[in-house]
Amino acid sequence: MKPDLELYDYWPYENRPKITWPGGARVAFWVAPNIEFYEINPPINPKRSPWPRPHPDVNLYSNRDYGNRVGHWRMMEVMDKYGVRGSISLSVALIEHHPEIIKECVDRNWEFFSHGIYNTRYSYDMDEAQERAIMEDSIETVMKATGQRISGYLAPALTHTERTMDLLAEYQFLYTCDLFQDDQPQPVKVKKGRLISMPYSLEINDIIVYNSYLATPRRYGQMIKDQFDQLYEEGKESGTVMCIPLHAYAVGHPHRMAAFEEALDYITSKEGVWVTTAREIAEYYYENCYDTCAADIAARKGG
Template sequence: MVQADFDRDYLGYRGNPPSISWPGNAPLAVSFVVNFEESAEYSIRSGDQKNEAVHEVNKLVEGADTCVDRHFEYGTRSGWWRLMDCLDRHHVKATVSTCGMAAQKLPELVADAVARGHEISAHGWRWESHAGMAAEEERGNIRKTVDAITEAAGRRPVGWHTRSSTSLNTRRLLVEDGGFLYDSDAYNDDVPYFTRVGDHRHLVLPYAFDTNDMQFYDSNRFNGRDFAAYVIDAFDWLVREGRTQPRMLSIGLHLRIIGRPGRMAALEQILEHITDSQKAWVTTREEIARHWIAETDGSAR
């Protein structure tokens, strides 16, 4: 039986977060997250029992699905390079949220991200929810993910984000691993916060699905101008709030989604608006986590 209201907090900071100053007295910290999931999706052609159902054309087929397979391939064949070059042009460092299997299969892309100065964080072993996953299986998947990313990047990941739902054990297992600085398995705030996991104080950097290019799939041909306007509106509003309280904006990107040529102008507009404003600290999630820890207790691990 699932415990009622397990690990839920409806009130958070109650409107009074800590008085944290971002570097340069910026009113807002902005985190671009590039999700690297390609080759870690489920595919019957790769020996799995099912295909990934979420892709450009939402039409399921029985058996091998070359359509979904090739939509994922687009992300690494074309989207990666287009997106990475765009971030470089604007001097933006992102967090590349990487599935362990993707790091194992395509280590040259991880190496490319490291060479460009991006953070490599962990996004599960497969591109899958952990809801209902047995604790021992999940512990093994966390370990495999850390090992694969460490091998490809030359440094272990310090951040974690599960696709969609976690299990009720995920955060405890991350803390038991001992090497994670933060997780992003939350969608419940616009500012980092600490939570207790046993006797351990654990940092959470909330993520967001609205300021996320997944909306191109979820909103019936949501176009680039819509996406840019929405993200820019979110940025401008949080800058207003950030003048009196710390605020953080997460912008989620996917190689096979934003990496399409008809959508890249939206990302370019977002990057130009944010960087030209000079009102944001645009950085990796690791840097945000380390700053938050240092500002709240004077020490970072």
């Protein structure tokens, strides 16, 4: 083990080169539905058990499945209403299990990125060939089903190895959602090629808010609005990124939809908000910001 994988340089959140998003926007806003498949009887990873109870953990398994059968469709309807396209963090095997969901998302021109094959298979202790196989499977399977070459990665259940970022760059991924050090994208230091960290969120992620912070739905709605207000204010100085990561098995319950809808209504009604997808943010960043930011980071040497 190492104390730090040295994936990025220290870069104070002050006096950075100004980012101006398309149309002069202050906040690039994206929504990341995690569309996941949890297996009822997955093999056991030495580092982490997929279910708290002996298999079959029918109650929790069915709780997760609620997202696909029920919650997804409510979430999608609300996103349609406010013109928000999803950037999907996809359990890639869901392409085989539930092609109906994939088709609806393709029809809406939503973006797909990889969240591993299943959310019950963890990267811990994988050798290089195994981790490559996950990435290659992801690229090929999504390409075949949707015509999209995936640009992004959120490791399955946020499980990594020391080489994850280098491999992503080698496979020409544009961004990783696995790093939470900033509210703006930042170049990731990889062996070869380029990669950026895309601000995702473990703070207004519905799972964290509902299952770790144990918030009420209305409190969740308020947290989203408060986060937006702050990033909107700071975005005057230099453009920020705001992501709402969702899981239909959490946000998609009837008693939780209204607060989420109110928050989307609030954000999309503001001027100066670029409602977009992660890939579009990454492409814009590489085109307009990467070089100046990389140069600034190098020149400041952490100061």
